[in-house]
Amino acid sequence: MSFIDLRSDTVTLPTPEMREAMYKAEVGDDVYGEDPTVNRLEEMAAEIMGKEAALFVTSGTQGNQIAVMTHTQPGDEIILEERSHIITYEVGGIGRLSGVQAKTIYGKYGFMSPEDIEASIREENIHYPRTSLICIENTHNRAGGTVMPLNLLKKTKEVAEKYGIPVHMDGARIFNAATYLGVDVKEIAKYADSIMFCLSKGLCAPVGSMLVGTKKFIDKARKFRKMLGGGLRQAGFLAACGIIALEKMTKRLKEDHENARILAEGLAKIPAIALDLNTVQTNIVICDISGLKMNGNEFSKMLLKNGIKVNGSNNSYVRFVTHYGISKEDILYTLEVIEKLTTI
Ligand SMILES: Cc1ncc(COP(=O)(O)O)c(CN[C@H](C(=O)O)[C@H](C)O)c1O
Numbered sequence: 400m401s402f403i404d405l406r407s408d409t410v411t412l413p414t415p416e417m418r419e420a421m422y423k424a425e426v427g428d429d430v431y432g433e434d435p436t437v438n439r440l441e442e443m444a445a446e447i448m449g450k451e452a453a454l455f456v457t458s459g460t461q462g463n464q465i466a467v468m469t470h471t472q473p474g475d476e477i478i479l480e481e482r483s484h485i486i487t488y489e490v491g492g493i494g495r496l497s498g499v500q501a502k503t504i505y506g507k508y509g510f511m512s513p514e515d516i517e518a519s520i521r522e523e524n525i526h527y528p529r530t531s532l533i534c535i536e537n538t539h540n541r542a543g544g545t546v547m548p549l550n551l552l553k554k555t556k557e558v559a560e561k562y563g564i565p566v567h568m569d570g571a572r573i574f575n576a577a578t579y580l581g582v583d584v585k586e587i588a589k590y591a592d593s594i595m596f597c598l599s600k601g602l603c604a605p606v607g608s609m610l611v612g613t614k615k616f617i618d619k620a621r622k623f624r625k626m627l628g629g630g631l632r633q634a635g636f637l638a639a640c641g642i643i644a645l646e647k648m649t650k651r652l653k654e655d656h657e658n659a660r661i662l663a664e665g666l667a668k669i670p671a672i673a674l675d676l677n678t679v680q681t682n683i684v685i686c687d688i689s690g691l692k693m694n695g696n697e698f699s700k701m702l703l704k705n706g707i708k709v710n711g712s713n714n715s716y717v718r719f720v721t722h723y724g725i726s727k728e729d730i731l732y733t734l735e736v737i738e739k740l741t742t743i
């Protein structure tokens with residue numbers, strides 16, 4: 400039985416063109432810097448983001464964790480939004496791998512205010528850790544795939560520069576943000592010192608993310624990747640997909656956003672389901688089903704019986720994520736099923 404899989408854009412499968420490219424990829428030992436396809440992908444990623452250098456990493460989590468390791472020293476404090484992926488879903492990695500502590504700030508729509516960030520930066524005091532990094536997430540996953548406004552990005556960078564603190568952007572879905580804003584991704588990337596972005600989500604590559612920044616930063620990050628066992632060998636088979644992801648798949652994300660919008664507007668018409676349409680800007684829709692008198696796990700089981708996959712939860716929030724494998728017909732069928740199941 401085939402399913403309509405709305406759990407995440409991480410479930411995307413490589414395109415036929417990617418499979419062909421994998422088969423034909425020129426490869427070499429990347430630890431020696433000799434994989435021509437990885438080298439080309441890293442050059443492309445740096446150029447597209449307007450940064451000096453890039454590093455191919457195995458996942459978004461690895462990219463974020465290496466960024467924190469590279470920017471900080473053990474004992475430092477870093478500032479993040481309280482629902483960010485780095486805090487919520489990276490297994491406590493910043494503590495275990497970097498030995499840093501987190502100062503989390505709640506941000507409306509997932510974005511911390513520059514005022515709250517500035518107020519959280521530690522002054523010099525014998526009792527205090529040093530604040531050594533500000534992490535932002537764009538788009539913001541748990542806020543519903545929301546896009547950070549450029550003026551807020553600019554003000555955040557200005558605060559960071561005032562104190563000489565680098566900004567790392569978890570840009571897992573940065574191309575979704577650029578699509579929503581209708582800007583070149585460089586216009587977003589210029590407000591961060593380092594950016595991690597995923598090839599393996601909406602861009603459909605089977606594996607991998609990129610970390611970009613200055614050459615000095617990436618050289619140091621490459622050593623941390625090796626330390627974590629991420630020294631890849633003939634990784635050109637995977638990098639070949641990343642090249643296609645950047646050349647082709649960044650251009651179709653608008654379709655995912657349109658599908659998410661159709662889904663959100665349909666769900667908003669169901670009285671027992673609550674959602675803030677202002678947060679539906681890209682490919683993620685998060686709604687509150689408490690009006691259905693069931694939790695996310697029960698809702699997920701109900702949909703699964705009708706051939707639809709969403710992640711369950713023991714609370715009343717349900718997330719739907721559109722992607723390359725989801726058509727408009729899938730969305731209309733999903734709405735039909737939910738309307739039927741909720742109007743008993
Ligand atoms: C903003 C952001 N940054 C980083 C990551 C980590 O990427 P991977 O480690 O899964 O490649 C994710 C993945 N997000 C996944 C998902 O959304 O289904 C899960 C929650 O890990 C992410 O959403």
